[in-house]
Amino acid sequence: MKTDFSCCCSSLIPSRDTARCYLLFVLIAFYMLAGAAIFSSLERPAELQAHQLWEKRLRDFGHEHNISREDLKTLLLHYEKARTAGIRTEPGRALWDIPGAFYFVGTVVSTIGFGVTAPSTVTGKVLLVFYGLLGCSATILFFNLFLERIITLLGLLIFRCNGWKTGYRKPSVYQVTLILFVAVLLVACGAASLYSAMEGWTFLESLYFCFVAFSTVGFGDFVSGQREHHEDTWETNCLFPKS
Amino acid sequence: MKTDFSCCCSSLIPSRDTARCYLLFVLIAFYMLAGAAIFSSLERPAELQAHQLWEKRLRDFGHEHNISREDLKTLLLHYEKARTAGIRTEPGRALWDIPGAFYFVGTVVSTIGFGVTAPSTVTGKVLLVFYGLLGCSATILFFNLFLERIITLLGLLIFRCNGWKTGYRKPSVYQVTLILFVAVLLVACGAASLYSAMEGWTFLESLYFCFVAFSTVGFGDFVSGQREHHEDTWETNCLFPKS
Ligand SMILES: [K+]
Ligand SMILES: [K+]
Numbered sequence: 146m147k148t149d150f151s152c153c154c155s156s157l158i159p160s161r162d163t164a165r166c167y168l169l170f171v172l173i174a175f176y177m178l179a180g181a182a183i184f185s186s187l188e189r190p191a192e193l194q195a196h197q198l199w200e201k202r203l204r205d206f207g208h209e210h211n212i213s214r215e216d217l218k219t220l221l222l223h224y225e226k227a228r229t230a231g232i233r234t235e236p237g238r239a240l241w242d243i244p245g246a247f248y249f250v251g252t253v254v255s256t257i258g259f260g261v262t263a264p265s266t267v268t269g270k271v272l273l274v275f276y277g278l279l280g281c282s283a284t285i286l287f288f289n290l291f292l293e294r295i296i297t298l299l300g301l302l303i304f305r306c307n308g309w310k311t312g313y314r315k316p317s318v319y320q321v322t323l324i325l326f327v328a329v330l331l332v333a334c335g336a337a338s339l340y341s342a343m344e345g346w347t348f349l350e351s352l353y354f355c356f357v358a359f360s361t362v363g364f365g366d367f368v369s370g371q372r373e374h375h376e377d378t379w380e381t382n383c384l385f386p387k388s
Numbered sequence: 389m390k391t392d393f394s395c396c397c398s399s400l401i402p403s404r405d406t407a408r409c410y411l412l413f414v415l416i417a418f419y420m421l422a423g424a425a426i427f428s429s430l431e432r433p434a435e436l437q438a439h440q441l442w443e444k445r446l447r448d449f450g451h452e453h454n455i456s457r458e459d460l461k462t463l464l465l466h467y468e469k470a471r472t473a474g475i476r477t478e479p480g481r482a483l484w485d486i487p488g489a490f491y492f493v494g495t496v497v498s499t500i501g502f503g504v505t506a507p508s509t510v511t512g513k514v515l516l517v518f519y520g521l522l523g524c525s526a527t528i529l530f531f532n533l534f535l536e537r538i539i540t541l542l543g544l545l546i547f548r549c550n551g552w553k554t555g556y557r558k559p560s561v562y563q564v565t566l567i568l569f570v571a572v573l574l575v576a577c578g579a580a581s582l583y584s585a586m587e588g589w590t591f592l593e594s595l596y597f598c599f600v601a602f603s604t605v606g607f608g609d610f611v612s613g614q615r616e617h618h619e620d621t622w623e624t625n626c627l628f629p630k631s
């Protein structure tokens with residue numbers, strides 16, 4: 146009787162795993178709604194202020210040089226097209242020379258995708274799809290293997306620290322998470338202090354960049370190694386600091 | 389004797405798994421180098437052409453309206469600052485109202501990170517790090533659970549198609565990969581035809597967008613749902629097509 150019931154209703158009553166999956170989905174949806182409300186309240190005033198400032202600057206520029214709004218708009222549209230091809234007002238390094246293309250390919254296979262460079266030609270776009278499919282899969286596989294190696298090493302390390310008192314066993318998920326979290330935090334702080342010296346960002350901005358890059362979100366608002374005279378900055382700030 | 393040898397050299401001679409990990413790393417490095425060469429040869433001419441075109445346009449604009457290069461540069465720098473706050477020449481929708489912030493939060497937890505919106509205030513940046521840490525982890529966990537559910541369902545489906553001839557067993561990695569690949573391809577094609585109607589992109593551009601979004605690379609060169617009169621375009625192109 147019980148078997149019949151569970152059999153005929155198995156598609157209606159979700160299993161425990163399915164229920165957990167649904168619950169997590171609902172939680173994430175709420176988390177996103179809460180996040181939307183908070184970020185909106187934080188960033189909306191800054192957006193409105195930026196809009197006003199830009200409107201004023203555009204109007205003033207038009208008045209000062211006696212240019213119609215339409216002409217200015219055309220210039221800015223052209224500039225936007227130029228930007229997608231990688232042109233910036235501040236002189237930056239070339240985007241599609243071999244080192245630049247290597248950086249680009251790195252942002253693809255790691256799925257960071259800063260978007261400073263993106264293929265502009267049709268052939269480039271088509272190629273990217275196939276290149277990315279293979280490249281991203283390979284990188285994900287690599288990081289899985291790499292993490293497995295790290296976990297094995299951690300297990301051995303914990304085993305040795307315990308002085309062979311207990312037998313060797315795989316470290317628990319919590320141990321690995323904790324150790325990796327501390328390691329990532331240390332690396333992030335180290336990288337952030339390096340970036341803040343090399344790129345002229347504040348330490349907080351550098352930490353933010355580290356999170357955005359390491360989590361593979363990659364907004365592209367802060368991107369390392371884009372300036373023309375990178376080595377000069379490095380020398381000025383790190384080797385010969387103004388003090 | 390043999391045990392001693394393998395014991396003392398275990399840290400020098402890599403295990404089979406470690407060797408596989410190294411090999412994959414080397415392969416990815418070569419793959420990236422090859423990709424860099426190909427993308428550079430494809431995109432470099434377009435970049436140079438865009439540079440020349442933009443130089444000419446800027447020069448012409450300066451001559452025509454008798455504006456010094458410095459003044460123009462100042463305007464464009466201001467425009468770049470305005471862009472990071474989400475201002476575009478083409479009127480777009482507000483970025484940090486509640487729907488906009490929800491879209492932003494979605495690009496964070498999915499790690500797509502188009503970068504059209506990124507927090508501009510310091511508080512927003514700091515909050516993002518903590519918000520993202522929890523959000524990304526939860527989403528990754530959800531997709532893992534979800535994929536597990538899908539695999540279980542696929543297993544059941546294959547089991548039923550076989551007519552209970554064989555006992556139930558988990559489908560192989562190859563079966564799952566193949567089925568998921570076909571499913572993703574179908575969804576991508578469907579989504580691409582939808583996007584090309586809604587956003588005014590070509591079908592190829594829409595497919596490229598689908599790849600960039602689904603793979604969570606998220607360059608941000610094509611972003612859906614950014615236009616002001618989205619519903620109008622949808623109506624014009626889909627409901628009342630010009631024929
Ligand atoms: K990304
Ligand atoms: K991105």
